[in-house]
Amino acid sequence: MSVPLLSVRDLKVEFPTRRGRLRAIDGVSFDLAPGEVLGMVGESGAGKSLTGAAVIGLLEPPGRIAGGEIWLQGERIDVWTPKAMQKVRGKRIGMVFQDPLTSLNPLFTVGEQITETIMTHLPVSAREARDRAVALLEAVGIPAASKRLNAYPHQFSGGMRQRVVIALALCAEPELVIADEPTTALDVSVQAQIIDVLKELCRERGASVILITHDMGVIAEAADRVAVMYSGRIAEIGPVADVVKNPRHPYTTGLMGSIPALAGSVDRLVQIPGAMPRLDAIPEGCPFNPRCPHAFDKCREARPEPVQAGSAKVACWLPEALAERGAMATADAGGEA
Amino acid sequence: MSSMADEAAVMELETPQDGTPVVEVQGLSRVFDVSRPWLNRVLERDTRHYLRAVQDVSFSIARGETFALVGESGSGKSTVAKMVVGLLPPSAGDIRIDGHDMLGAQQADAMRSLRRRIQMIFQDPFASLNPRWRVGRIIAEPIRAFGLEEDGKAMERRVGELLSLVGLDPRDAKKFPHEFSGGQRQRICIARALASKPEFLVCDEPTSALDVSVQAQILNLMRDLQDEFGLTYLFISHDLAVVRHMASRIGVMYLGRLVEVAGSQELFASPRHPYTRMLLDAVPDLAMTGARRKKVEGEIPNPISPPSGCAFHPRCPLATERCRAEQPEALAANGALVRCHAVEEGRA
Numbered sequence: 239m240s241v242p243l244l245s246v247r248d249l250k251v252e253f254p255t256r257r258g259r260l261r262a263i264d265g266v267s268f269d270l271a272p273g274e275v276l277g278m279v280g281e282s283g284a285g286k287s288l289t290g291a292a293v294i295g296l297l298e299p300p301g302r303i304a305g306g307e308i309w310l311q312g313e314r315i316d317v318w319t320p321k322a323m324q325k326v327r328g329k330r331i332g333m334v335f336q337d338p339l340t341s342l343n344p345l346f347t348v349g350e351q352i353t354e355t356i357m358t359h360l361p362v363s364a365r366e367a368r369d370r371a372v373a374l375l376e377a378v379g380i381p382a383a384s385k386r387l388n389a390y391p392h393q394f395s396g397g398m399r400q401r402v403v404i405a406l407a408l409c410a411e412p413e414l415v416i417a418d419e420p421t422t423a424l425d426v427s428v429q430a431q432i433i434d435v436l437k438e439l440c441r442e443r444g445a446s447v448i449l450i451t452h453d454m455g456v457i458a459e460a461a462d463r464v465a466v467m468y469s470g471r472i473a474e475i476g477p478v479a480d481v482v483k484n485p486r487h488p489y490t491t492g493l494m495g496s497i498p499a500l501a502g503s504v505d506r507l508v509q510i511p512g513a514m515p516r517l518d519a520i521p522e523g524c525p526f527n528p529r530c531p532h533a534f535d536k537c538r539e540a541r542p543e544p545v546q547a548g549s550a551k552v553a554c555w556l557p558e559a560l561a562e563r564g565a566m567a568t569a570d571a572g573g574e575a
Numbered sequence: 576m577s578s579m580a581d582e583a584a585v586m587e588l589e590t591p592q593d594g595t596p597v598v599e600v601q602g603l604s605r606v607f608d609v610s611r612p613w614l615n616r617v618l619e620r621d622t623r624h625y626l627r628a629v630q631d632v633s634f635s636i637a638r639g640e641t642f643a644l645v646g647e648s649g650s651g652k653s654t655v656a657k658m659v660v661g662l663l664p665p666s667a668g669d670i671r672i673d674g675h676d677m678l679g680a681q682q683a684d685a686m687r688s689l690r691r692r693i694q695m696i697f698q699d700p701f702a703s704l705n706p707r708w709r710v711g712r713i714i715a716e717p718i719r720a721f722g723l724e725e726d727g728k729a730m731e732r733r734v735g736e737l738l739s740l741v742g743l744d745p746r747d748a749k750k751f752p753h754e755f756s757g758g759q760r761q762r763i764c765i766a767r768a769l770a771s772k773p774e775f776l777v778c779d780e781p782t783s784a785l786d787v788s789v790q791a792q793i794l795n796l797m798r799d800l801q802d803e804f805g806l807t808y809l810f811i812s813h814d815l816a817v818v819r820h821m822a823s824r825i826g827v828m829y830l831g832r833l834v835e836v837a838g839s840q841e842l843f844a845s846p847r848h849p850y851t852r853m854l855l856d857a858v859p860d861l862a863m864t865g866a867r868r869k870k871v872e873g874e875i876p877n878p879i880s881p882p883s884g885c886a887f888h889p890r891c892p893l894a895t896e897r898c899r900a901e902q903p904e905a906l907a908a909n910g911a912l913v914r915c916h917a918v919e920e921g922r923a
Contacts, residue, residue, distance in 0.1 A: 281789075395874055425875070428647075430871045431870075454787070493788060495791075499816060500861075509792045513756050
């Protein structure tokens with residue numbers, strides 16, 4: 239693989255509280271190749287949004303990076319000052335948040351917000367910035383873009399607003415876009431449009447994307463690779479098709495089974511008993527062990543690190559999870575025939 | 576021979592499944608006045624504005640059946656739910672529960688016994704439980720309100736039973752709602768809804784605030800309870816996959832109208848209305864068949880000024896002059912319904 243655009247090594251994020259430090263992210267590592275779309279999926283509290291916030295340097299105090307390294311194109315950015323990070327945000331890393339209404343300033347027109355961002359980061363004149371803004375709004379699919387430049391955010395619908403936010407994230411031609419639940423607040427028919435816009439524009443411009451979502455369907459549609467997070471750790475990371483079709487980690491298997499499918503109905507959904515542990519009560523060993531149907535002694539004692547298993551990396555002690563799948567797949571096929 | 580087939584079709588239309596309809600909704604409509612205040616209207620020469628949230632919606636639900644209403648935001652599905660349970664008076668139409676008119680002038684006690692049999696589960700389990708009350712008191716409230724148990728001991732036992740029924744510990748009655756996770760709170764809401772021994776539950780997006788693995792737990796629980804008590808559900812959701820999993824019949828709403836009603840199998844196998852097809856195309860493909868789906872066009876228009884004719888025509892690939900001018904009538908057959916000129920003319 240070529241030099242990764244983004245490399246996160248053993249990232250740890252902590253929140254100091256009166257009752258001790260809570261570790262919300264515990265040893266997350268991943269690489270992102272140029273132009274790649276990495277999905278991060280997990281349930282609420284799994285740490286997927288925090289990972290995004292840590293990369294872009296927007297952790298809410300008292301949260302802080304307690305360990306690990308973040309490298310952007312060979313530069314270590316987690317040690318940079320907030321002022322230096324400010325230059326990175328918007329310019330080199332664009333961000334799309336969940337709620338398009340709160341990520342736009344209601345007092346300025348959409349055009350003012352986009353041209354301001356362009357002029358802050360790129361050496362262009364006001365006129366050029368305006369032309370670029372129109373081109374961008376057209377690219378994200380806003381009809382009559384040059385007129386809509388003078389409209390305020392409240393004059394747009396939810397889907398159109400999210401298109402504006404995507405235009406805003408892309409306007410300084412960033413190398414990396416972090417999209418945190420970009421379609422969660424939208425209806426399905428609009429969601430499909432927004433995913434298409436995000437995917438196409440980032441491919442055209444060669445930007446890498448970290449797509450954070452709780453919706454496995456969105457990941458399956460848009461991402462190249464996926465990282466499944468659980469209790470602040472990566473349970474499984476690998477190419478989307480492999481993880482979705484042949485999940486190895488018992489959590490991923492349960493997660494996939496618990497999603498009702500459109501094609502072919504089942505009588506009962508797979509249910510994972512219990513809920514994800516709270517940050518102050520993460521169990522010893524593998525954090526998933528109390529809910530795991532296959533847990534054995536080792537799972538309760540030692541924490542598994544992600545190891546290569548086929549095309550994916552899996553953090554699990556079970557030999558089945560790590561086994562070579564080629565042999566198993568043929569055995570299955572033989573059994574069915 | 577053919578007359579027998581016709582007869583069978585008519586029978587099927589009247590009773591979509593075996594059993595009598597518990598809920599019958601006829602021509603239900605609701606109009607909201609969204610005008611600006613009187614002074615503004617006078618000064619700015621503005622007229623009154625009305626939002627037709629629900630227009631002429633009719634359906635019936637058989638005993639023990641799950642009927643789902645699905646649609647995007649602003650389609651009026653939650654407004655229908657509120658009217659069916661009596662939280663919102665309709666502007667027009669009839670709601671009959673077990674043959675009793677919900678809206679006509681009635682004796683207070685007859686109404687009361689009817690109300691006991693209908694309960695509702697809300698979307699947000701954080702907002703629908705009183706944070707100052709202990710769980711035991713929350714669940715006991717319907718029992719107390721309807722006078723179902725006399726002494727405190729019996730009530731306490733009943734609350735314990737209900738908690739075990741939804742998979743919680745009877746000792747949880749002593750705790751406050753904030754001590755529970757989202758999924759557990761939704762279980763408490765279900766226990767409260769079951770406390771008055773209802774027959775009909777209206778569930779308004781009961782799992783959309785929950786994570787998928789927890790959603791699976793709640794959906795399984797709701798199905799188990801349905802089997803155990805023979806409950807009838809009106810299930811409101813925007814998630815087609817969830818609806819497919821839960822419902823035996825599905826109604827698709829668009830801008831306040833029911834555009835298609837069909838059995839769950841039929842709707843997903845052969846959707847008839849162009850909007851239903853678009854909605855199915857828009858759902859992310861988890862099976863990863865790689866099939867490039869059709870592009871979804873446009874957004875839901877503003878319900879205050881809906882398009883003329885068929886409200887879906889600006890987004891519809893099959894729209895003609897007639898669709899722009901004329902509101903399509905509902906074509907009902909075999910317990911299914913579709914409201915589309917293209918289907919009527921055989922173009923779809």
